[in-house]
Structures are given as structure tokens and as C-alpha cells.
Amino acid sequence: MPELIAKSALQGRAPLTLGGVTLAEVPVGPITSIAVFPGGAKALAKGLKGLGLTFPAPNRFAEKKGARIVWTGRDQAFLIGAPAPALQGAALTDQSDGWAVLSVAGLGAVDALMRLVPMDLRLLAFPVGQSVRAPLNHMNAVLLRTEEYAFELMVFRSMARTAWHEIGVAIEALAARAALKP
């Protein structure tokens, strides 16, 4: 087997910073889908304990020592950033190359994303540690609030450039409007 070079979806693209908002691709490492079998929750919880993690409640994510676990659906979560151990009680699927992960950070990140995601993303309604499956315009996405002014966004890899473009347009429009203010 020849050694192949893994490339991220937006490899080589420089971050875009405008109006105090920065859009960048995030290298996250391995992504594994964990789909719990009926009655498998107990066995799975045991395995996750080894990582210091528990299965997340709906719309939540948690992190421990570089490993992140994100709720992504009924009885389903993504383990990100650490290779999946041999977990019992669930079907594990490697999805590392299926996703593109973007970060949108800065004071205006909320305003930029709320142009594209039909949700109230203000801090009170969408606190740090919250993650949702929600549309980014017409794209299915997973949106996480990692810090007060920072979000991470997962989209299907095939949508990476479209997502980048649409978020870029929102950031540009907000920066242009801010520049008009006296």
C-alpha cells in the first residue's frame, strides 16, 4: 500500500479576517460517528469512561484532553480529535474525510452566522457548550459554540467551498455596513 497524503477540504486556504471576524478552516483530526445500538448505552458509557467522556445530551458537546464528543442526533454522537477506542454498544464509523470544519470567531461572529442560520445564536439563547444540527442556508451543518465569541461549524466536505463563500459574503456585508456608519 502506498502512503497517501491526507488533505483537508480547504487545504492551503488562508483565513479571512474582516471587521473583527475571522473565518478559518480547523484541522480536527479523526471524526468517528458513534451510533448507539438499542440497549447499548450502558456498555458504551463504560467505554467512554476511559476517555473521560460521557454520551452527550441533545444539543450539547463536551471536551476532555483534546477529545471532543458532540451530540449529532437521536442515539448518535461524533467523537472528534481522538482515535476511537474499541467501544462496545454502538456502531462506529470513520467519517474523518467526510466533513469540513470551519471556525468563525470574533465579536461579530454571531451576527454573521445569524444571517445564515435560522436560530437565535445570542449568548443567552445559545451558550458555550451548545451544539445543534441546523441549516446554514440550504446546507445541513453542525454548529458548536466553543467560546463566547467563537463557533465551529461542520459541513459535508463537498459543501466546504460553498460554506466558505456564504460565510465570507456575510462577513463582508457586515464589515461594509460597519464602514458606512459615521
Next chain:
Amino acid sequence: MCPLCGERDRREFYYYGAEDFLNRPAADAEPGAWDNYLHLRDNPAGVTKDLWYHEMGCAQWLVVTRNTVTHEIIATELVAERAK
């Protein structure tokens, strides 16, 4: 309102049809039962139940109880929970 995702935008949901689609007749049921299942629908002015799909969210099928007169959404539940 999705039981998993919480309060969400109307556009995230896809409408399928009456709750009747969950009550599939047995394979050897009378033709009348199949006719009823496939074609005959009530059209209530008031409370009705139908199936919606949270397409742009958690991808779950929901039974939505709503009022066709007041447009009130009275309840939502996961079809998957029913099957348990």
C-alpha cells in the same frame, strides 16, 4: 418544536401527511383496509395529527398534534419513541 432539538424554524421541517401512515394494515388485510390506509383521510376543522420530518435538524420523524383552526401546535413526539 422538535422533542430533541427544541424550538426551531418552520422551514427546517418537511411535511409528509396524516398520522394514518403509521398504521399500516397487515399484508393480508381486506382491500377496504388498504383503501382506507392509502386514500381516505379525514379533514378535521380542529385537532389533527400528522407526520413531519426534521429534515434540516436531527433527521427524526415526528408526530405533530396541531389545530387546523387556530394553528396551535399542541404536541410533538418522536415516531421512534412510539415504536419502542
